[in-house]
Amino acid sequence: MDAIIQAISRSTGVKPDVLEGGVNLFGAYPFAALYLLLPRSTPPIYRHIYSIVVASILTSSTFSMSTVLHMVAMSATTYLTVHILKTPYMPILLFLFNMGYLACNLIYWQILAASSAQFDQTIPLMVLTIKLTSFAWSVHDGQMPIETLSAQQKTAMIKDIPGIIEFGGFVTWFPSFMVGPAVDFHDYHNFTHGLPPFNNIPSTIIPALKKLVSSFFFMGLFLYIGPKFPYRVMATVEFASTYSFLGKFGYLTVAGFMERCKYYVAWGLSDGASTLTGFGYGGMNKDGTHDWTRAQNVNPVELETAENAKAIFESWNKKTAYWLRHCVYERMLYRGDKIKGWATLATFITSACWHGYHGGYYFGFASGSFITNSGRIARRHFRHLFLPPSSLAPFKPIYDFLGWAITITLTNYSTIPIVMFALDTSFKAWKSFYFIPHISMLLVMLGFNYLGWGRYTHRLSRVFGAVEPGVKKRGGGDGKDTSKDTSNSNSKHSNGLKQASNGHHTNGNGASSNGTGKMTDKEV
Structure with missing residues (x-):
């Protein structure tokens, strides 16, 4: 062998x-x-x-x-x-x-x-x-x-x-x-x-075979396409000098997907074996179908089509997120809501220590927090422009596509140091992209939080007839806020917990449920 x-x-x-x-x-x-x-x-x-x-x-x-x-x-x-x-x-x-x-x-x-x-x-x-x-x-x-x-x-x-x-x-x-x-x-x-629900488990063969076939599919991609797009190439002088601006981001997109395929294989095989024994059975769904996600640690389809950071974090390393929330975050909140900030910090530190001690991990996690914060700000100021009654509502699919492209690019970019481990090679790779993702995220956070850029989106809201978050629609009947921004303090902390478990740990991490708090409407 x-x-x-x-x-x-x-x-x-x-x-x-x-x-x-x-x-x-x-x-x-x-x-x-x-x-x-x-x-x-x-x-x-x-x-x-x-x-x-x-x-x-x-x-x-x-x-x-x-x-x-x-x-x-x-x-x-x-x-x-x-x-x-x-x-x-x-x-x-x-x-x-x-x-x-x-x-x-x-x-x-x-x-x-x-x-x-x-x-x-x-x-x-x-x-x-x-x-x-x-x-x-x-x-x-x-x-x-x-x-x-x-x-x-x-x-x-x-x-x-x-x-x-x-x-x-x-x-x-x-x-x-x-x-x-x-x-x-x-x-x-x-x-x-x-x-219950294990007292009446249906046949496990077909669900297990589906997970096995899916794992083999990602294995084939990883074995035959992955070696052509290694992350380490992005830290070389040749990459910085020979690839065009768009070519670099295209390479990053493929390399990031290939890196994730490794985890889709490992967690998929584990999920399939658990499903075959019957342990992966989660009972009946509301629509009458059988649920086979109890042992699922990652949802490749939802992750690769995610239009926002929240969807990324809910689809990746679920069991670790579940553990961080229930064994760290909520245990600290037992002492009161006043320490939410400290509870979130402790959760991030625990996640980082659990993943390992390569310097790149910590820069990767810090970059991931930028994605969470800048994404939340961008959503709050732009999403409503593409929702009814705005005249831009027909262009919502374009907004969704841009959300996907930006989210997956920022995710691939932020995980460069997590994959490469070393800080020197990580910064060389980031330098090849001129640190544009970092600069862009910082500008969003500084501009809307401190420079008053929100006044421009406020004007756009008036021009296109959009209802801003927190503003009641006229003629709403019951007077309820029908466009409520759900990015409240609880959502912020919940998203932070999911982000804390998101490291693409190339040492092969274990696992958890997305037991973190969910927002009440789709975040984009």
Whole structure:
């Protein structure tokens, strides 16, 4: 197998560790098929043992024995602590321990060992960190008065600490333990015990095959087109001098998509294997169709067609966003709304530390915050110009297209340092684009926030008969604000949380739900 992987690596330019990781992700499918053959009457304990054994096989064939030891150390410490430490600070201490343990591994692999591997042992540890910290909070919530809990906390709370075998099956759930998404213990328990909605799972074969075919499609693009558009080329003198202005942005668009294909493959394979076992089943939709998105970590179609930053962040790395919101942001808000700003800052810092310690990550995340803020400002001042009763309403499709082109370009541009890691090469690449995206976003924020540019869009509103955000339409009947700008303070913080998890982590991050707050109308 090693010889085959090396041969494919030489012909495609894809690193061997990435190819080997893909092979082992696909290796979960045969085990998922065997799991599907287990009779429904199979006791949960045997399902837990099956997951532990399969995960051990996949881990030993992908990583070193030290990876297993690290996972055991983190899991055992967490399990013993929730049993012994009965204080409100238990989940906080375990959060610090697991994040610190992960940080030590990330610092070693990314800085001390200067590893260039993109599929190393830090990946399952990242997923495990999400699982263990979420588990600790759920145990804590199970001991709290029910009236003090949010709806999400009531659903996820754990009243009785599970046995060691069930806990082991949970942390090693084999379809997704390597790259995510991180499963919630409540979902895992219900699944292995055949509780709703898992008590009546329809055939999983067709949904799983669809996800597998989709993964192979993106794999083909990544293997055969991706090597022709590497990000590192954008940091060269040849790129800066030979490509035209539009040619540079065209190259960036293709390169960004190819980079994302790598994650579409990894998360798609994991999603497909989980779906095959039945775990990906989410019940019935309102329209009577079956939902198969429980194990989905990314929605490629929605992401690639996103017309705004909000849609990007809701479609990418869902489980991590869910974790950041419910285990960091909302836990800090427990002390009051006055610390919303600090809660958002803590969420961004947690996300950055969870992703790693390459300098490029932090510049990439900072640039991502520019996208969020400038996009919100632009929406507030321009979107209403293309909505009824404005005379520009027929041109809304053009506005939507421009929103897509600008959003995807800014996303690809801001992730350059996240992909390249190093600051020197990242700035060389940004320099090739003359820092135009950064300058444009800064101008939008400065112009509308401090220079009074809003007066110009106000005049345009009057010229074209548009209703500005916060202004009531005449003859509205009930007098309600029919053009309300939903970019309020809650939306701002919610978008910030989704953005915090958006890093295209080339070390292959784990995973989460977009449990962040949603705006009430479509943001463009």
